[in-house]
Amino acid sequence: MLQKMIWAGSNLSSYEMAQESMQKLAEQPISARRIRRQVETIGQARVSEIEHQVESLKTMTFQERRSGSSAVEAPKLAVVMMDGGRYQRRNHFGQENLPEENTRHKHWRESKVGCLLSMESAIHSSDPCEQIPDGFVHASAVREIAKIAEKQGPEEAFPGETVEAIKAEASGHCADHKPPELLARDVIASGKSSDVFGWQLESRARQLNFPSAPRQAFVADGAKTNWRIQREHFPNATPIADLIHALSYAWSAAQAVGGGVYSTWAQAIWQGDVKQVIAELASHPAMPQVTTPDSVSIER
Numbered sequence: 001m002l003q004k005m006i007w008a009g010s011n012l013s014s015y016e017m018a019q020e021s022m023q024k025l026a027e028q029p030i031s032a033r034r035i036r037r038q039v040e041t042i043g044q045a046r047v048s049e050i051e052h053q054v055e056s057l058k059t060m061t062f063q064e065r066r067s068g069s070s071a072v073e074a075p076k077l078a079v080v081m082m083d084g085g086r087y088q089r090r091n092h093f094g095q096e097n098l099p100e101e102n103t104r105h106k107h108w109r110e111s112k113v114g115c116l117l118s119m120e121s122a123i124h125s126s127d128p129c130e131q132i133p134d135g136f137v138h139a140s141a142v143r144e145i146a147k148i149a150e151k152q153g154p155e156e157a158f159p160g161e162t163v164e165a166i167k168a169e170a171s172g173h174c175a176d177h178k179p180p181e182l183l184a185r186d187v188i189a190s191g192k193s194s195d196v197f198g199w200q201l202e203s204r205a206r207q208l209n210f211p212s213a214p215r216q217a218f219v220a221d222g223a224k225t226n227w228r229i230q231r232e233h234f235p236n237a238t239p240i241a242d243l244i245h246a247l248s249y250a251w252s253a254a255q256a257v258g259g260g261v262y263s264t265w266a267q268a269i270w271q272g273d274v275k276q277v278i279a280e281l282a283s284h285p286a287m288p289q290v291t292t293p294d295s296v297s298i299e300r
Helices: 002-011 015-025 032-058 139-146 163-171 194-207 224-233 243-257 262-270 274-283
Strands: 077-088 108-120 181-190 215-220 238-242 297-299
Touching: 002 015, 002 032, 015 032, 032 194, 077 194, 077 224, 108 194, 181 194, 194 224, 215 224, 238 243, 243 262, 243 274, 262 274
Parallel strands: 077 215, 215 238, 238 297
Antiparallel strands: 077 108, 108 181
């Protein structure tokens, strides 16, 4: 019965709905307040467990942190992905007289989410898919993927293109190339600071024995926080910038300098020649000063 209460309180949209579900499905008159107390108790126990694991990780030497866990077989390809977002939360269930720091920005909070993927894929001596799929080159398609609302220039083709169709076209672009196979996925999310989340993400990755994987990758967008976490907690992973973010910024920059260079830049980004794009941007009089970042690959 406790498992049913916890599931209902954690997965349904409100404790009142959890109460109604317990009555309808489990035929038990359990109040919303009681369900909330149980969820908070179990939730706090999980949080304490994570905090204990993080503190244990902090006491390890650098070599121990990079050795992984022998209790789990390491994946052939370990991929860590992370991003930040925003979410709305209830203001402490109507509690009053809270300290100022608890009432400031009381509805909108920042979340951090990490995705840990155990994968396997073929290893190639050269790029098995050198040419970028047409769906990623066409400006209207990139506009849709990047959620660029303002339309600039006439629609030329792909009038009804969808994100799903673009992905399908891209996946079938190279017949001889098989994308990585996903074997297992683990997700961790937190409302804590990025410093705390970095340790949480590393702790979970170590439990999954990601540090022992022969190939490791860290995928994120261009936010500096993401790459600081990569350097501090996943230094052995190949840093990879998300392709769609890179293309969307290249598309916007191309509009500023004339638009015709986008297809060239997209092909260069696809092939990992990011420095070429940055150099051309830096030399263009219409663009502000551009600095070359640390070496980061492009995820596709």
